[in-house]
Amino acid sequence: MLNVKKQDVMFTGIQPTGLLTLGNYCGTMCNWKIIQKKYQCFFCIADLHALTTRSYDHSIKYNFSANILDMVALYLACGVSPYDSIIFVQSHVYTHSQLYWILSNFVYFGELSRMTQFKKKISTYKKNINLSLFCYPVLMAADILLYQTNYVSVGSDQKQHVELVKKIARRFNSIYGDVFIIPDILITSRECKIMALQEPTKKMSKSDNNKNNTIFLLDNLDVIRLKLLQSLTDSDPLSRIKYNIYDKPGISNLLSILSFLTQQNISALEYEFKNYRYFDFKKQLSDIVCDTISKIQKLYFKFREDENYLIDILKFGAKKSLIYSKKNLFSVLQVLDL
Numbered sequence: 001m002l003n004v005k006k007q008d009v010m011f012t013g014i015q016p017t018g019l020l021t022l023g024n025y026c027g028t029m030c031n032w033k034i035i036q037k038k039y040q041c042f043f044c045i046a047d048l049h050a051l052t053t054r055s056y057d058h059s060i061k062y063n064f065s066a067n068i069l070d071m072v073a074l075y076l077a078c079g080v081s082p083y084d085s086i087i088f089v090q091s092h093v094y095t096h097s098q099l100y101w102i103l104s105n106f107v108y109f110g111e112l113s114r115m116t117q118f119k120k121k122i123s124t125y126k127k128n129i130n131l132s133l134f135c136y137p138v139l140m141a142a143d144i145l146l147y148q149t150n151y152v153s154v155g156s157d158q159k160q161h162v163e164l165v166k167k168i169a170r171r172f173n174s175i176y177g178d179v180f181i182i183p184d185i186l187i188t189s190r191e192c193k194i195m196a197l198q199e200p201t202k203k204m205s206k207s208d209n210n211k212n213n214t215i216f217l218l219d220n221l222d223v224i225r226l227k228l229l230q231s232l233t234d235s236d237p238l239s240r241i242k243y244n245i246y247d248k249p250g251i252s253n254l255l256s257i258l259s260f261l262t263q264q265n266i267s268a269l270e271y272e273f274k275n276y277r278y279f280d281f282k283k284q285l286s287d288i289v290c291d292t293i294s295k296i297q298k299l300y301f302k303f304r305e306d307e308n309y310l311i312d313i314l315k316f317g318a319k320k321s322l323i324y325s326k327k328n329l330f331s332v333l334q335v336l337d338l
């Protein structure tokens, strides 16, 4: 089924918590269609990672399996091809948890304690500071290293984790020889960091409590329009459409979105909109955002209807991933004399 022989491997993972956002799209997903032609891509739905922030409150419904199918349909809608790429669920492939345990012997307590995301999470999830929250990057290391990954596609918040993964791989290799390929972060020409609409100094996130901060790819188009029209700007009396992330983070964020979707550079847009009022600028922007998202949604609904097809993709993905990863896990077991 996988028809092209590609040399280099690209790996990426996303947790199946909440729905994907415009931030995910502009940050990474928009590149996948092109990247998969160049690299052997693995798209991992990281359900084991998502367990780390699950509450023990049984009244909360997580709908993991429905979320997973939503994600697969969205991947397909964004152009990921199950013929070119491998889409799979982390928990379907047992090698991940096995390599995780092995690698945890090669990471130090101090290193994990210094992870910014860990520090943030223990202040957010005060009642559930579990061990997995701490070891989270080690499972990521297993995910990445199992596939002899050359490039990892991650958002900026995950870069520190990937640096740690490289360190773990180098440490292991320095003892046992060249067992792992040292991965690099994938740099693409088209990517952009989108900020929260009401708090434009923080990143747009799918788990934000304030839903007005986030544009979900599956939001109703009228809702998207409203969120953009009501996005926070500033009280500049001249309402200048100018890019300046310190003085005008709101307008700068909107300009970044527009620049990304129209592929026009920011200064050209500043010029084009120099006589616009904020509201009119936002109206134009929302037309363009809705246009992009409605195309994705149309495809999404078509794919989402056929659950059996989506399940088959995941079954095939798990089978393929197991074959790839088992080979690498066996080399690790061998050098450890296990």
Ligand code: TRP
Pocket: 011, 012, 013, 014, 015, 044, 046, 049, 139, 140, 143, 144, 152, 153, 154, 158
């Ligand atoms: N931790 C990543 C996130 O929350 C998801 C993830 C899990 C991942 N395993 C990975 C990303 C491996 C890249 C590579 O965004």
